[in-house]
Amino acid sequence: MIPALLTVGGFLGAGKTTLIAAAAGILVRRGLRVVVVTNDQAPELVDTAIIELAGVPAAEVAGACFCCAFPDFAAKTRVLLERHAPDVVLAEPVGSCVDIAATVLRPLAQQMGDVLRVAPFTVVVDPAALREIEAGSMDPATAYIYRLQIREADVLLLNKCDREPHPDLAEAELAARSPAATILRASATTGQGIEAWLDAALAAADGGTRRIDVDYDTYAAGEAALGWLNATVELSGGGWEDALRRLMDGIHLSGIAHLKCLLRSGGLVLAANRVTGRMDVELRRLADGPATE
Ligand SMILES: Nc1nc2c(ncn2[C@@H]2O[C@H](COP(=O)(O)OP(=O)(O)O)[C@@H](O)[C@H]2O)c(=O)[nH]1
Numbered sequence: 001m002i003p004a005l006l007t008v009g010g011f012l013g014a015g016k017t018t019l020i021a022a023a024a025g026i027l028v029r030r031g032l033r034v035v036v037v038t039n040d041q042a043p044e045l046v047d048t049a050i051i052e053l054a055g056v057p058a059a060e061v062a063g064a065c066f067c068c069a070f071p072d073f074a075a076k077t078r079v080l081l082e083r084h085a086p087d088v089v090l091a092e093p094v095g096s097c098v099d100i101a102a103t104v105l106r107p108l109a110q111q112m113g114d115v116l117r118v119a120p121f122t123v124v125v126d127p128a129a130l131r132e133i134e135a136g137s138m139d140p141a142t143a144y145i146y147r148l149q150i151r152e153a154d155v156l157l158l159n160k161c162d163r164e165p166h167p168d169l170a171e172a173e174l175a176a177r178s179p180a181a182t183i184l185r186a187s188a189t190t191g192q193g194i195e196a197w198l199d200a201a202l203a204a205a206d207g208g209t210r211r212i213d214v215d216y217d218t219y220a221a222g223e224a225a226l227g228w229l230n231a232t233v234e235l236s237g238g239g240w241e242d243a244l245r246r247l248m249d250g251i252h253l254s255g256i257a258h259l260k261c262l263l264r265s266g267g268l269v270l271a272a273n274r275v276t277g278r279m280d281v282e283l284r285r286l287a288d289g290p291a292t293e
């Protein structure tokens with residue numbers, strides 16, 4: 001069977017990496033081989049570290065989105081195919097990226113259709129962020145990107161349903177915006193709905209065929225309205241959970257799409273996030289070994 005490329009898009013902080021790590025775990029338990037391609041604006045990605053900590057081989061396309069770095073994406077995918085002979089390649093494009101079907105998935109199907117089949121393009125949606133966009137509190141050009149991402153999806157995965165009080169409203173909103181898409185509900189953190197999504201996505205072929213018209217000036221303005229900060233800092237001390245919380249809380253910006261941080265101390269690895277629509281710091285332990293000072 002030709003391996004499937006399952007691309008998981010969606011806005012910054014929607015839960016793509018969490019979903020991919022959970023899905024990879026499920027697929028491995030099913031006896032399948034899985035690899036992941038991550039993507040962000042800077043090297044040494046937090047996402048890559050999270051996937052590798054889950055024990056899954058990963059390659060990263062850094063410094064540009066999959067569409068702008070298509071040859072790199074195709075080359076890294078080929079290397080993973082040759083090295084690991086996977087059954088499924090999971091790919092996460094940058095959260096501010098759109099027009100992925102036209103610029104990545106269809107060219108890939110043409111160039112590598114003999115070694116890879118393109119599964120339905122899934123776009124993950126955080127209902128709290130969707131509400132914020134509907135309320136008009138996001139930069140209009142950035143909101144344009146968000147809405148196009150929804151229209152481009154073959155499958156819309158309404159995520160974070162474990163804490164969403166109004167999933168029906170969010171689902172109706174998505175159905176109105178993208179009537180032809182398959183809409184599914186999930187929680188990447190509890191695992192709810194992920195098996196059903198995988199079954200649906202991996203059974204189908206010919207993903208990424210939906211066509212959208214993109215105004216590239218507005219798209220560029222929407223990306224330009226987002227700032228990027230990539231930093232590595234060395235700390236000494238202890239009480240790392242508290243320190244990380246205070247560090248994340250102490251960053252004051254007029255708006256945050258997705259602030260993420262990985263803290264390593266000895267065998268301890270912590271991940272912390274703040275995302276659109278919910279500004280409190282979420283902290284997870286990715287590895288639980290003894291910390292150093
Ligand atoms: N409650 C809840 N939080 C989630 C869920 N999925 C992701 N998150 C959290 O959302 C934040 C961003 O997740 P991440 O996977 O990094 O988002 P990405 O930017 O789309 O890759 C993290 O704090 C995750 O723990 C979910 O299903 N439920």
Ligand SMILES: [Mg+2]
Pocket residue numbers: 016017018047092
């Ligand atoms: Mg991510």
